[in-house]
Amino acid sequence: MRIPRRTFLQMTALAGGGFALGLYKRPYVLAQGPGAPPALAPLAFIRIAANGTITLMARGPEIGQGVRTMLPMLIAEELDADWSSVRVEQADLDEAKYGPQFAGGSMSTPISWEPLRRVGAAAREMLVAAAAQQWGVAPSECTTQPGRVLHAASGRSAGYGELAASAAAIQPPSPDKVHLKDPKDYRIIGHSQRNIDSHGIVTGKPLFGIDIAVPGMLHAVIQKCPVYAGKVKSANIDEVKKLPGVRHVLKIDGTLSTDVVVPDEPGMEPGIAIVADKWWQAQQARKALKVEWDFGTGQTQTTEKFAGRAAELLLQAPANTLRSYGNIDQAFKSAAKTVDATYAYPFLAHGTLEPQGTTASFKDGKLEIWTTSQTPGQGRDLVAKALGIDATSITVHLIRSGGGFGRRLMNDYMVEAAWITKQIDAPVKLLWAREDDIAHDAFRPGGVHGFKGGLDAQGKLVSWRQHFITYGDGAKTAAGADIDASEFPSGRVPNYALYSSAMALQLRTGWLRAPGANAICFVVQSFIDELAAAAGRDPLEFQLELLDAPVVPMPGQPERGGDPPLNPERLKGVLQLAADKAGWSRRQKTAGRGMGIACYYCHLGYFAEVAEVSVDAQNRVTVSHIWTAGDVGRQIINPRAAESMGYGGVIEGLSHMGQEITLVDGRVQQTNYHQHPMMRMRQIPQIEVFWHTTDNPPTGMGEPTLPPIIPAVANAIFAATGKRIRTLPLQRSGFSWA
Amino acid sequence: MPLQLTVNKETRAVDVAPDTPLLWVLRDVLDLKGAKYGCGIGVCGACTVMIDGRAVRSCMTHVGSVAGQQITTIEGLSPDGTHPVQQAWEEVDVAQCGYCQSGQIMAAAALLEHNPHPTDADIDSAMSGNLCRCGTYPRIREAIQHAANAPVQAK
Numbered sequence: 001m002r003i004p005r006r007t008f009l010q011m012t013a014l015a016g017g018g019f020a021l022g023l024y025k026r027p028y029v030l031a032q033g034p035g036a037p038p039a040l041a042p043l044a045f046i047r048i049a050a051n052g053t054i055t056l057m058a059r060g061p062e063i064g065q066g067v068r069t070m071l072p073m074l075i076a077e078e079l080d081a082d083w084s085s086v087r088v089e090q091a092d093l094d095e096a097k098y099g100p101q102f103a104g105g106s107m108s109t110p111i112s113w114e115p116l117r118r119v120g121a122a123a124r125e126m127l128v129a130a131a132a133q134q135w136g137v138a139p140s141e142c143t144t145q146p147g148r149v150l151h152a153a154s155g156r157s158a159g160y161g162e163l164a165a166s167a168a169a170i171q172p173p174s175p176d177k178v179h180l181k182d183p184k185d186y187r188i189i190g191h192s193q194r195n196i197d198s199h200g201i202v203t204g205k206p207l208f209g210i211d212i213a214v215p216g217m218l219h220a221v222i223q224k225c226p227v228y229a230g231k232v233k234s235a236n237i238d239e240v241k242k243l244p245g246v247r248h249v250l251k252i253d254g255t256l257s258t259d260v261v262v263p264d265e266p267g268m269e270p271g272i273a274i275v276a277d278k279w280w281q282a283q284q285a286r287k288a289l290k291v292e293w294d295f296g297t298g299q300t301q302t303t304e305k306f307a308g309r310a311a312e313l314l315l316q317a318p319a320n321t322l323r324s325y326g327n328i329d330q331a332f333k334s335a336a337k338t339v340d341a342t343y344a345y346p347f348l349a350h351g352t353l354e355p356q357g358t359t360a361s362f363k364d365g366k367l368e369i370w371t372t373s374q375t376p377g378q379g380r381d382l383v384a385k386a387l388g389i390d391a392t393s394i395t396v397h398l399i400r401s402g403g404g405f406g407r408r409l410m411n412d413y414m415v416e417a418a419w420i421t422k423q424i425d426a427p428v429k430l431l432w433a434r435e436d437d438i439a440h441d442a443f444r445p446g447g448v449h450g451f452k453g454g455l456d457a458q459g460k461l462v463s464w465r466q467h468f469i470t471y472g473d474g475a476k477t478a479a480g481a482d483i484d485a486s487e488f489p490s491g492r493v494p495n496y497a498l499y500s501s502a503m504a505l506q507l508r509t510g511w512l513r514a515p516g517a518n519a520i521c522f523v524v525q526s527f528i529d530e531l532a533a534a535a536g537r538d539p540l541e542f543q544l545e546l547l548d549a550p551v552v553p554m555p556g557q558p559e560r561g562g563d564p565p566l567n568p569e570r571l572k573g574v575l576q577l578a579a580d581k582a583g584w585s586r587r588q589k590t591a592g593r594g595m596g597i598a599c600y601y602c603h604l605g606y607f608a609e610v611a612e613v614s615v616d617a618q619n620r621v622t623v624s625h626i627w628t629a630g631d632v633g634r635q636i637i638n639p640r641a642a643e644s645m646g647y648g649g650v651i652e653g654l655s656h657m658g659q660e661i662t663l664v665d666g667r668v669q670q671t672n673y674h675q676h677p678m679m680r681m682r683q684i685p686q687i688e689v690f691w692h693t694t695d696n697p698p699t700g701m702g703e704p705t706l707p708p709i710i711p712a713v714a715n716a717i718f719a720a721t722g723k724r725i726r727t728l729p730l731q732r733s734g735f736s737w738a
Numbered sequence: 739m740p741l742q743l744t745v746n747k748e749t750r751a752v753d754v755a756p757d758t759p760l761l762w763v764l765r766d767v768l769d770l771k772g773a774k775y776g777c778g779i780g781v782c783g784a785c786t787v788m789i790d791g792r793a794v795r796s797c798m799t800h801v802g803s804v805a806g807q808q809i810t811t812i813e814g815l816s817p818d819g820t821h822p823v824q825q826a827w828e829e830v831d832v833a834q835c836g837y838c839q840s841g842q843i844m845a846a847a848a849l850l851e852h853n854p855h856p857t858d859a860d861i862d863s864a865m866s867g868n869l870c871r872c873g874t875y876p877r878i879r880e881a882i883q884h885a886a887n888a889p890v891q892a893k
Contacts, residue, residue: 652873
C-alpha cells in the first residue's frame with residue numbers, strides 16, 4: 001500500500017525549502033545513487049578529538065526504530081572507526097546541514113544508506129590524504145584499520161586523532177567519487193550492535209521528552225472538548241487559578257480549519273490550558289474546571305450510524321472509479337463460482353506509551369523547543385506560522401520518544417507548547433494525560449470493503465470487484481483513508497474494478513504504522529484466502545499463481561508515489577521462505593488448530609507471515625507460533641535490531657486485532673489502555689524472523705513487518721474453526737484473545 | 739507538613755499533599771525520572787517501583803501511605819547498572835524505544851528476588867502487568883532467563 005508514503009511525502013515537502021522538496025520526491029532513487037541534493041559535509045557529522053575519540057552525529061528522530069544506532073553505524077563503517085569507542089550525539093534540527101531529519105515511511109534506511117556511507121568514506125579519504133601529505137607518499141599506498149592510517153611500504157602509521165586537525169583542512173572529495181568498502185569487509189554493518197542508549201535506558205536516565213527539565217519550567221495540561229472541534233463558551237477560569245500550584249489558566253480559541261475534510265494539520269484545537277508548578281497540580285486542577293462547550297456538529301457522529309451509512313453506500317453505485325479494465329460483470333456471469341464478502345475494520349488510536357507533549361521556552365524573541373516529533377522541521381514551520389515569528393529564531397532539539405508509530409508525524413503538541421510559552425513568558429512542559437492522548441489522537445480511520453470475486457472452472461481468479469467505503473468528501477479522502485489504484489491484486493486479474501465512496505467525518509485522522517496497509521492487507525489477503533477456499537485450493541498455491549499472472553500495466557506508468565512496482569519474484573520469495581520454515585505443506589487439518597498465511601509489499605519491503613493458532617470452545621484464540629519472512633534488500637544493517645522490528649510489527653498487528661475506537665454522539669468511548677488493550681507478555685507466541693536477501697538496495701523495516709500478521713492470524717482462525725473473520729476487532733466477529 | 743520518605747536508602751523530605759501519587763513525587767520533586775507515566779490508572783506498569791521489595795504501581799500509590807517504607811527506584815537498583823537484571827537487559831539488547839523498560843526491569847528484579855528460577859509461566863504471570871508498545875516481550879523473557887541463569891555475583 002503505497003499511498004501513505006505519497007501523502008507523507010507531500011506533507012513533509014511543506015517543511016523546509018527547495019532542498020527538502022528535492023530530497024523527498026524520489027527517496028528510492030536516492031538509495032541507488034549518490035548525492036542528488038547538495039552533498040553532506042563530512043565534518044558536519046564527524047568530530048575527531050586529538051586523543052582519537054570519534055563523535056558521530058545521529059541526525060534522525062529516535063522513536064524506538066533504532067536509527068540513533070543504525071545511522072552512525074553507516075558512517076562509522078566507511079570511516080573505518082572502532083565502533084566500541086564511537087560516541088553518538090543527537091543532532092539538533094538543521095536540515096541544511098544534516099539533510100532530511102524525520103522518522104516516517106520506513107525511509108531512514110533507503111534515504112541514508114548511500115549518503116551517510118559516503119560521508120564516512122569522504123572523511124576516511126581526508127584522513128588518508130592528510131597522512132599521505134605528512135609522509136610524502138601517494139594516498140593510494142595507504143590503507144586504514146579502525147582508527148588508524150597505515151603506509152605498509154614504510155611501516156608508518158598514525159591514529160585518526162593525530163591526523164584530525166590536518167585532515168579537516170583537506171578539501172572533501174565529491175560523494176560520488178569516494179571509494180566504498182566491499183561488504184565482505186564490513187566490521188560494523190551486518191553485525192549486531194547494541195542499542196546506543198542501552199545503558200542509559202536500563203539505569204533510568206532522563207532520556208525522553210517527558211524527562212526534559214529546564215530551569216524555571218512550569219507544567220501544562222490542556223482540557224479540550226470531548227467532541228472534536230468543540231469550542232469553549234465559558235469556563236470558571238478565575239476559580240481554577242486559585243488552586244494549589246496553578247499559575248495560569250488560558251483560554252485557547254484555536255485556529256481549527258473548517259474544511260469539509262479535516263486537513264493533516266488542522267490548526268490548534270480550542271480548550272483551556274492549565275499551567276502549574278507541577279504537572280500533578282495542573283492535572284488535579286482539571287477536576288475543578290467547569291467548561292461550557294459549544295459541541296458543534298461533530299456530536300452527531302456515532303459508530304453505528306457510520307456502519308449503517310456504509311451499508312447503504314455499498315448498495316449504491318460507487319462515487320469514484322479508481323481503476324477498471326476488462327469486463328467484471330460479464331466475467332462474473334460466466335464464472336464457475338463467485339464469492340461475495342463485506343469486510344470492516346475500526347478506527348484505532350496510536351497509544352504511544354509516552355503521551356504527546358513538548359517542552360518549549362520563549363525568551364527575548366527566541367524560541368527553544370525540546371520535542372519528540374517525527375517531523376521536527378515541519379513542526380518548526382507550523383510553530384513559526386502559529387506564533388507569527390521567523391523560523392530562524394526557533395531552535396529545535398530532537399529528543400528520544402517513548403514510541404512514535406506515526407502519531408508524532410503530527411505536531412499539534414509542539415504548536416500548543418510553543419503557544420503557551422509565548423503567552424506566559426516562561427518555559428513550559430506540556431504533557432497530555434493518557435485520556436487526552438486517546439481522545440485527541442489522529443486516529444487510524446475505519447473502513448468497509450465490499451468484495452466480489454469470480455473463479456473459473458480451474459479455480460483461477462478471473463474477476464475482482466472491490467468497493468471501498470471510506471471517509472472524506474467526493475474524491476478527497478481524510479488523512480490515511482485512501483487507497484491506491486495499484487493496490488494488489490490490481491493488474492493481476494483479467495477483469496478488475498476498484499471503486500470508492502466517501503462518508504463525511506469530523507474527526508482527526510492520520511497515519512498509524514503502515515498506514516493504509518495495516519487495514520487493507522487484512523481485507524485483501526483474507527478475501528484471497530476466501531477465494532482459495534471456495535476454489536478448494538491451497539491459499540499459498542493460489543497466491544503464487546496470482547503473482548505469476550501476466551500484469552495489465554497501469555496507465556501512465558511509472559507508479560504514482562515514486563515507489564517501484566511490486567516485484568512478484570520478491571514476494572514469492574518471502575512466501576516460499578515463510579511457508580518452508582512453518583512446514584506449511586505438512587500442516588494438519590485438526591479441529592481447533594490451524595495455520596494461515598499472508599503477504600504484502602509496502603514501504604519498499606516484502607513480507608510474508610504464517611501464523612499457527614488454537615481456538616477453544618469459547619472462541620478464545622491463542623497464537624502459538626509465528627514465522628515471518630522479509631526481503632528488505634541485500635544488507636541487513638543491524639541484525640538484532642532488525643529482528644526486533646520483526647517482533648514489533650507482528651506484536652502490534654496482533655494488538656490491532658483486539659482494539660477499536662468507537663464514537664457515541666461525537667465522543668470517543670475509549671479512555672485508557674484497558675479499553676484499547678495491547679498484547680501482554682503471556683499472549684505472545686514464539687516468533688521467528690527470517691531474511692530473504694536479494695540483490696536490491698537496503699530498505700526500511702519500521703512498517704512492512706506489520707500488515708501480513710493480521711490476515712495470517714485471521715486465516716489461521718478460519719483453518720482452525722471454519723469461521724471467517726470479516727470484521728475487526730475479533731470481538732465483533734465472535735472471537736477474543738485468550 | 740513535610741513527609742519523610744526513604745528512597746534508594748536515602749531519607750528525603752517532601753512537602754506535598756499526601757494523596758499525591760508517588761510517581762509524581764519521584765519525578766517532579768525528587769528528580770528521579772526513571773519511573774514513567776503511561777496511563778495513570780495502574781494498567782501499564784511504566785511507573786513500577788519496589789516498595790519493601792514488592793513491585794508496586796507508583797501512579798496508584800499515595801505518597802502519604804509509603805512514608806517509612808523502603809522505596810527503590812530504577813536509579814537505586816544498583817549504583818552503576820550492574821544489577822544482574824540490568825546486565826542481562828544490556829547483553830540481550832532488550833530495548834527499542836526504552837520507555838517501558840524501567841518498569842519492566844523493576845518488575846523483573848522483584849520477580850527474581852522472590853523466585854530466582856522462574857518458569858516461563860512464572861515469568862508470564864509476573865510480567866504481564868507491564869505493557870510494551872514496541873513489542874520487546876520476546877527479549878524481556880530472554881533477558882529474565884539470562885539473569886536467572888547467570889552465575890551468582892559477589893555483592
